[in-house]
Amino acid sequence: LQLWLAGMSGIIDWGDGSTKTITATSGIHSRTYASAGNYKIKLIGDILTLTKFSLGYNTGNSFFCCTTFNFAQMIGLKQFSVRSPRFAGNIDCLKNLVQMDNLDFAYSSVVGNIECLRNMTVLVNFAYGNAGVFGDISVFQNMPLTVIGNDAATFTGDIISLSGKDLYQIRLTNPSGSANPAYGDISVFATMSNLTTVSMWRTKVYGDLAFLQNLTKVTFIDLSFTLISNFTPVALPALGGEFYLRYCPNLSSQNVDDFIIALAVNAKNTGVRKLHMYGSTPPRTTASDSAVAVLVAKGWQITTNYTG
Secondary structure (H helix, E strand, O other): OEEEEEOOOEEEEOOOOOEEEEOOOOEEEEOOOOOOOOOOOEEEEOHHHOOEEEEOOOOOOOOOOEOOOOOOOOOOOOEEEEOOOOEEEEHHHHOOOOOOOEEEEOOOEEEEEHHHHOOOOOOOEEEEOOOOEEEEHHHHOOOOOOEEEEOOOEEEOEHHHHOOOOOOEEEOOOOOOOOOOOEEEHHHHOOOOOOOEEEOOOOEEEEEHHHHHHOOOOOEEEOOOOEEEEOOOOOOOOOOEEEEOOOOOOOOHHHHHHHHHHHHHHOOOOOOEEEEEOOOOOOOOHHHHHHHHHHHHOOOEEEEOOOO
8 A cells, every 4th residue: 555645744553553653755655464454544643734645556455445535624735636436525625725736536436516626726637537526617717727637527617718728638528428518619729739638528519620730749539429510621730649539420521531631641650549430420431541541551540430
C-alpha cells in the first residue's frame, strides 16, 4: 500500500501493529502486509494541516474503503486523489476547500452536484468517473482547469463556458444516455492548442470537424453519438492516435470522404493509428479510396461501414 502525504506531521498506524512517524514534507509512505486481510489505517496528528492525500495505483486488493467521507474541516487540503471503487460519499462536504487545485475521484463511488465546487477558483485537475456525480459545467468557468476527466458522470450545460481555457484533456462523455447532457459548438476547443484528448461521447455537441485544424497534439477523439454535422475541407495537422466518429448520422458521405482525405495528407506513421467510423455514420465512397490506401500504408487501422 502507498500513501502520498504532505503538510502533516504525526504517525501512520498501518492497522497491523506497525506505525511510521512522518513529517510535513511531501513524500510517499509504503507498507507491505504480511498477509491478505482488512486493515484500518489511521493518521494520527493535526490532520487539519494536511495539504495532500493520495492513495491509488496500488496492486492486488488494496482499496481505500470508506462508506462516508467528510473533509469539511480540512481547509488546508490542496490535492486529493483516491482511485478506488469502494470510496464513497457526497462531494457537498468539499465546498469550503477553496485551496483545492487537484481533485481526483476517478473510479470511485462518490455522488453529488458539482455546484459545490464553484468556489474552488484554483482547481487545475478535476477527475471523476461515476454516474452519481452531476451538475452544470458552468461551475468550471472561473477555474484554471487544464484537465476535465470524466467518463461517466451526468454533466449538463453549454461547453461555451469552457471558452478561453488551455485544456489538454476534456472528457464529458455521457454513457448513461441522460436526456440533458452537455451540449454546444465543438469549435470552442479550436484554440486549445495543447489538447490531447477530446471525448464527448453521447453529448449534444454539434458543429464542424474543422476545429481540429489547430490541434497538433490530439491523440484521442471520441465524438460518437454526437450531432457533429460537417467537415469543411481544411489542412489538418500531422495527426495520429485513436479517433471514433461512430453513429454520427448528421455527417454526409462527402463529409466523411473529405475528412479521410484531409487526414491522410499529414497523418503520422508511428504510434497508435486508428480511425473508427461506422454505425449510422454515412459510408465513405470511392472518392476516399486513395486516401484510405495512404493511411493503410502508414499503418492505420481503418474501420468504416463502406462496403463498396
